[in-house]
Amino acid sequence: xxxxxxxxxxxxxxxxxxxxxxxxxxxxxxxxxxxxxxxxxxxxxxxxxxxxxxxxxxxxxxxxxxxxxxxxxxxxxxxxxxxxxxxxxxxxxxxxxxxxxxxxxxxxxxxxxxxxxxxxxxxxxxxxxxxxxxxxxxxxxxxxxxxxxxxxxxxxxxxxxxxxxxxxxxxxxxxxxxxxxxxxxxxxxxxxxxxxxxxxxxxxxxxxxxxxxxxxxxxxxxxxxxxxxxxxxxxxxxxxxxxxxxxxxxxxxxxxxxxxxxxxxxxxxxxxxxxxxxxxxxxxxxxxxxxxxxxxxxxxxxx
Amino acid sequence: xxxxxxxxxxxxxxxxxxxxxxxxxxxxxxxxxxxxxxxxxxxxxxxxxxxxxxxxxxxxxxxxxxxxxxxxxxxxxxxxxxxxxxxxxxxxxxxxxxxxxxxxxxxxxxxxxxxxxxxxxxxxxxxxxxxxxxxxxxxxxxxxxxxxxxxxxxxxxxxxxxxxxxxxxxxxxxxxxxxxxxxxxxxxxxxxxxxxxxxxxxxxxxxxxxxxxxxxxxxxxxxxxxxxxxxxxxxxxxxxxxxxxxxxxxxxxxxxxxxxxxxxxxxxxxxxxxxxxxxxxxxxxxxxxxxxxxxxxxxxxxxxxxxxxxxxxxxxxxxxxxxxxxxxxxxxxxxxxxxxxxxxxxxxxxxxxxxxxxxxxxxxxxxxxxxxxxxxxxxxxxxxxxxxxxxxxxxxxxxxxxxxxxxxxxxxxxxxxxxxxxxxxxxxxxxxxxxxxxxxxxxxxxxxxxxxxxxxxxxxxxxxxxxxxxxxxxxxxxxxxxxxxxxxxxxxxxxxxxxxxxxxxxxxxxxxxxxxxxxxxxxxxxxxxxxxxxxxxxxxxxxxxxxxxxxxxxxxxxxxxxxxxxxxxxxx
Numbered sequence: 073x074x075x076x077x078x079x080x081x082x083x084x085x086x087x088x089x090x091x092x093x094x095x096x097x098x099x100x101x102x103x104x105x106x107x108x109x110x111x112x113x114x115x116x117x118x119x120x121x122x123x124x125x126x127x128x129x130x131x132x133x134x135x136x137x138x139x140x141x142x143x144x145x146x147x148x149x150x151x152x153x154x155x156x157x158x159x160x161x162x163x164x165x166x167x168x169x170x171x172x173x174x175x176x177x178x179x180x181x182x183x184x185x186x187x188x189x190x191x192x193x194x195x196x197x198x199x200x201x202x203x204x205x206x207x208x209x210x211x212x213x214x215x216x217x218x219x220x221x222x223x224x225x226x227x228x229x230x231x232x233x234x235x236x237x238x239x240x241x242x243x244x245x246x247x248x249x250x251x252x253x254x255x256x257x258x259x260x261x262x263x264x265x266x267x268x269x270x271x272x273x274x275x276x277x278x279x280x281x282x283x284x285x286x287x288x289x290x291x292x293x294x295x296x297x298x299x300x301x302x303x304x305x306x307x308x309x310x311x312x313x314x315x316x317x318x319x320x321x322x323x324x325x326x327x328x329x330x331x332x333x334x335x336x337x338x339x340x341x342x343x344x345x346x347x348x349x350x351x352x353x354x355x356x357x358x359x360x361x362x363x364x365x366x367x368x369x370x371x372x373x374x375x
Numbered sequence: 376x377x378x379x380x381x382x383x384x385x386x387x388x389x390x391x392x393x394x395x396x397x398x399x400x401x402x403x404x405x406x407x408x409x410x411x412x413x414x415x416x417x418x419x420x421x422x423x424x425x426x427x428x429x430x431x432x433x434x435x436x437x438x439x440x441x442x443x444x445x446x447x448x449x450x451x452x453x454x455x456x457x458x459x460x461x462x463x464x465x466x467x468x469x470x471x472x473x474x475x476x477x478x479x480x481x482x483x484x485x486x487x488x489x490x491x492x493x494x495x496x497x498x499x500x501x502x503x504x505x506x507x508x509x510x511x512x513x514x515x516x517x518x519x520x521x522x523x524x525x526x527x528x529x530x531x532x533x534x535x536x537x538x539x540x541x542x543x544x545x546x547x548x549x550x551x552x553x554x555x556x557x558x559x560x561x562x563x564x565x566x567x568x569x570x571x572x573x574x575x576x577x578x579x580x581x582x583x584x585x586x587x588x589x590x591x592x593x594x595x596x597x598x599x600x601x602x603x604x605x606x607x608x609x610x611x612x613x614x615x616x617x618x619x620x621x622x623x624x625x626x627x628x629x630x631x632x633x634x635x636x637x638x639x640x641x642x643x644x645x646x647x648x649x650x651x652x653x654x655x656x657x658x659x660x661x662x663x664x665x666x667x668x669x670x671x672x673x674x675x676x677x678x679x680x681x682x683x684x685x686x687x688x689x690x691x692x693x694x695x696x697x698x699x700x701x702x703x704x705x706x707x708x709x710x711x712x713x714x715x716x717x718x719x720x721x722x723x724x725x726x727x728x729x730x731x732x733x734x735x736x737x738x739x740x741x742x743x744x745x746x747x748x749x750x751x752x753x754x755x756x757x758x759x760x761x762x763x764x765x766x767x768x769x770x771x772x773x774x775x776x777x778x779x780x781x782x783x784x785x786x787x788x789x790x791x792x793x794x795x796x797x798x799x800x801x802x803x804x805x806x807x808x809x810x811x812x813x814x815x816x817x818x819x820x821x822x823x824x825x826x827x828x829x830x831x832x833x834x835x836x837x838x839x840x841x842x843x844x845x846x847x848x849x850x851x852x853x854x855x856x857x858x859x860x861x862x863x864x865x866x867x868x869x870x871x872x873x874x875x876x877x878x879x880x881x882x883x884x885x886x887x888x889x890x891x892x893x894x895x896x897x898x899x900x901x902x903x904x905x906x907x908x909x910x911x912x913x914x915x916x917x918x919x920x921x922x923x924x925x926x927x928x929x930x931x932x933x934x935x936x937x938x939x940x941x942x943x944x945x946x947x
Contacts, residue, residue, distance in 0.1 A: 245453075249488055251451075252457060255444060257492065258447075259447075289445045330565070333493075334564060336493045337532055337535055341526065
């Protein structure tokens with residue numbers, strides 16, 4: 073990997089440096105399918121850029137990390153360009169000092185790749201209305217993560233207030249394997265679900281989403297109850313003369329229980345952030361089911 | 376797709392129903408199955424068998440049930456297509472294909488969360504193995520060949536569903552043991568009587584396996600469940616044998632339960648041909664005789680016949696590759712737009728274009744064949760075909776074949792399609808090149824455009840999957856000089872880092888019951904109708920196929936074939 077540090081620079085200098093590097097390496101920016109903007113603070117930077125780089129192996133992208141720094145310092149832009157092994161595309165870390173913090177969009181606009189989609193991801197704190205944020209406004213898709221909020225359940229409950237089609241949250245992405253497994257369990261007729269509950273560690277936004285999704289789809293009251301974790305540990309759905317249960321204790325393997333059938337072991341591992349991000353980048357159209365679910369979460373009283 | 380109970384055309388199931396095990400506690404799927412079988416063979420009152428069928432249906436997955444699933448929502452694109460509970464039985468599981476492709480593909484499907492809970496895999500082969508041995512072999516195959524990282528929890532899930540049944544294909548006892556094993560799996564894993572049989576064996580074993588499946592009643596699904604069979608190419612060696620083979624399969628399985636695997640059709644780039652053509656406006660207006668000069672479809676291999684010599688001798692390149700892979704590619708490139716992306720509309724269009732394929736009158740001038748002789752392949756000295764082990768020294772089998780075809784319809788009349796394939800060529804490469812006509816008028820002086828070739832759109836299928844567009848561009852400088860440049864879309868570059876392998880996609884489609892990517896018997900027969908006259912023409916000739924040194928671009932007669940039309944093959 074090659075990395076270049078550029079102190080007190082401008083976006084156009086960065087842009088020409090990127091072009092120069094590409095010509096040197098002999099790899100023009102073909103095959104890149106999107107620009108991924110990561111907005112995070114310095115402490116989140118390493119993990120976020122790493123996850124983004126791994127996801128970019130499936131979705132070759134230019135990764136632009138926007139890192140706001142000290143407000144009190146003199147206004148300036150520091151950049152760090154990384155090309156090479158870690159990622160298939162390019163990574164640019166943009167450190168914004170002083171007044172520039174408020175004008176990240178002006179730095180980004182010359183650096184977004186032409187003609188291809190932009191995705192904005194906030195691994196940490198996210199604006200209340202992502203689409204109205206100057207940086208978020210560039211994104212065709214805006215990815216937040218309720219789990220990183222101080223009160224993550226409150227965060228997911230308020231998502232609908234600032235919702236614009238194209239928003240999504242990694243708390244929702246985390247439960248795709250659970251939803252997929254539950255859907256597979258219902259591929260064979262089960263009968264009417266009377267009620268049920270989702271077990272998870274306390275203050276878990278994904279549990280709320282899963283419970284609301286299930287109660288909307290099954291038209292039955294599904295509550296959230298606390299367990300020791302880690303993460304989601306079980307879904308229990310009661311029906312006439314039995315129950316459908318998915319239980320996971322070691323965060324890797326789950327047991328599926330259905331009436332009239334033997335219990336079965338299913339792999340259901342917690343996924344790293346890079347996998348979540350890769351899933352998020354696979355489809356860039358608005359996720360209508362997510363919208364319905366967060367609308368439900370806002371009114372939900374089963375927490 | 377609903378495989379409802381229908382009387383099969385194949386007569387009664389025969390007297391040798393499955394033997395009843397000694398003791399069975401409380402009613403189970405197992406007993407229900409027995410009841411269904413009993414209903415068939417003993418004519419018990421219809422009421423009973425209907426009740427049994429209903430009970431069986433409640434354990435089975437059909438498309439209707441999946442559509443009625445409250446948790447599935449067409450807008451919910453995150454949820455993957457997951458197959459319903461089922462068992463995959465692989466005959467010939469010790470073979471190369473199973474070890475290198477099928478077993479790893481099953482693991483990869485599991486790793487992507489696409490296998491249903493309870494999915495089970497039964498290996499059947501003539502080996503004195505216990506379950507653990509089979510598990511060990513599978514484990515090794517997965518570790519060595521799987522494309523996704525090895526995860527203990529996924530392996531555990533798959534390993535729980537592994538079973539092995541030892542025996543040879545003519546051993547009645549072994550198939551009775553298979554029936555028992557499947558019943559037991561239905562009980563312990565909840566697979567609901569849904570079985571897919573994968574015949575990963577030489578075609579000569581098909582009749583006996585299918586006879587055994589018929590004898591044991593495994594070809595007849597209880598109501599609400601399904602039975603499918605997967606067969607690999609070759610689908611016969613000419614039209615007659617293809618029909619015979621089909622009769623054998625047809626006698627046991629309904630046509631929509633037969634999945635013929637042509638693994639080329641599972642490749643992302645091949646599926647992308649349809650996206651390229653029918654999802655864009657850019658290409659379709661020029662995709663016709665008004666703009667296209669000719670089309671070249673190439674599958675070049677750098678390997679020799681190696682261990683396949685016994686099979687390959689007498690078959691040859693045209694039957695081995697052109698009849699299936701290349702004609703399927705031709706169909707996808709040349710067909711009209713299907714009304715929908717389902718199996719029936721796609722197959723209809725492919726059949727139409729295959730029906731329109733015509734052979735030139737003089738086959739001597741429009742076909743070429745060759746046989747590789749010893750030479751240097753990528754810096755290594757290699758043997759000629761006739762010196763390969765298992766090849767008779769007087770073999771006339773061709774290892775290279777090139778043919779020129781035309782398509783008699785309004786879109787393609789007069790546009791030749793050149794198909795070529797060969798072994799021990801300079802490079803491994805499969806591609807479809809659509810070569811366009813020269814611009815009707817060039818406002819430049821002749822010297823300016825001297826080195827400008829024809830525009831071309833190349834679909835690279837392997838390796839380095841992608842699409843290249845070749846066009847003329849001005850060379851920088853004060854002089855006006857136009858030269859060919861390439862615009863490259865590298866599909867494989869990074870998109871595909873963990874994208875599914877062809878077999879993964881096809882296995883999943885079998886388990887789901889989604890047939891668009893599988894050629895229908897009618898397509899197979901139409902392809903043989905194209906190849907048979909050429910094979911007959913070659914068989915009549917006493918001449919030895921023209922030799923070409925290994926590691927080169929093929930015989931000179933193939934180059935002459937193109938030269939007669941004023942064209943040239945693309946460089947390998």
